[in-house]
Amino acid sequence: MESDLQSADLRKRILAGDLRALARAATLIENQTSAGHDLLAALFPETGRAMSVGITGPPGAGKSTLVDRLAKALRQEGQSIGIIAVDPSSPYSHGAILGDRIRMQDHHNDAAVFIRSMATRGRLGGIARGTLELALLLDAAGRDVVLIETVGVGQDEVEIARLADVTLLVLVPGMGDDVQTIKAGIMEIADVFAINKADLPGADRLEQEIRAMQSFADPSERKEAAPVRRVVASEGKGVGELLNVIRCVFSKRRQQNSRMQTWNFRLREMLRESLLASLPEHEIQRHADLVAGKLEDPYTALHELRGQILRA
Secondary structure, eight states: OHHHHHHHHHHHHHHTTOHHHHHHHHHHHHTTOHHHHHHHHHHGGGOSOSEEEEEEOSTTSOHHHHHHHHHHHHHHTTOOEEEEEEEOBOTTTOSBOOHHHHHTGGGTTOTTEEEEEEEOTTOSSSSOTTHHHHHHHHHHTTOSEEEEEOOOOSTTTTTHHHHOSEEEEEEOTTOTTHHHHHTTTGGGGOSEEEEOSTTSTTHHHHHHHHHHHHHTSOTTTOOOOOOEEEOBGGGTBTHHHHHHHHHHHHHHHHHTTTHHHHHHHHHHHHHHHHHHHTSOHHHHHHHHHHHHTTSSOHHHHHHHHHHHHHHO
């Protein structure tokens, strides 16, 4: 009963704009506590208003600088923002290295900008566990836009497309054959392409390569080509136009009622995470040792692990 009262109080304070309550709730959610899940369930009816934008791309593309510039442009319009910066994990503490928060010091005194760094903690896919839940929390808390910057791991970074309303892929000139390398992964999930550092040589060639890859898509699966925009994030050039394009894509998606498909992906991901969390790590490792030693086949291992989930 006491925990229910605390959850109700926290919900009330979050909806009233209490930043300390929001930070406390974010910690509960990031730590995957039952209190955090209960709180988010109570707040869920308040979600569905924010525009979530996933910013992904290879390391060195300037994602953090672009996020900073997008945040400044949004604040000039009077928009409130939530920023989720997924950082690599420290090999010692397994916490976020906090590089992105250091690079966004201009916003630290602005109550309308809530920044949270999350550690991947060894998780693949460029995002941390709990990223979707934290985005929903910020949405419920009344943030107009939620920007999610992934860690930058290359072509495996496709999970962001299942999480965000709009996926922005940031590339830079001079990547050469690297563009060909990543096309099998994140190239296909981009809703908008941003060519950052577009004042450098090779911007024209990069845009041509993106257009060419879009034309190679299977006609039976081809969708409307994702728009390509050039920016120089360090100087703020082209950021306003890029933001308008992002909003255009978001508006089209809302009209096409694609939220059901988005939640189909999200629920699958949440179910997978929930099932894995219900299994003790030592049990997974025990079966991994047996399979590695050819003492058990992988299908038997999966059958045993599924049985443990059902019994639990």
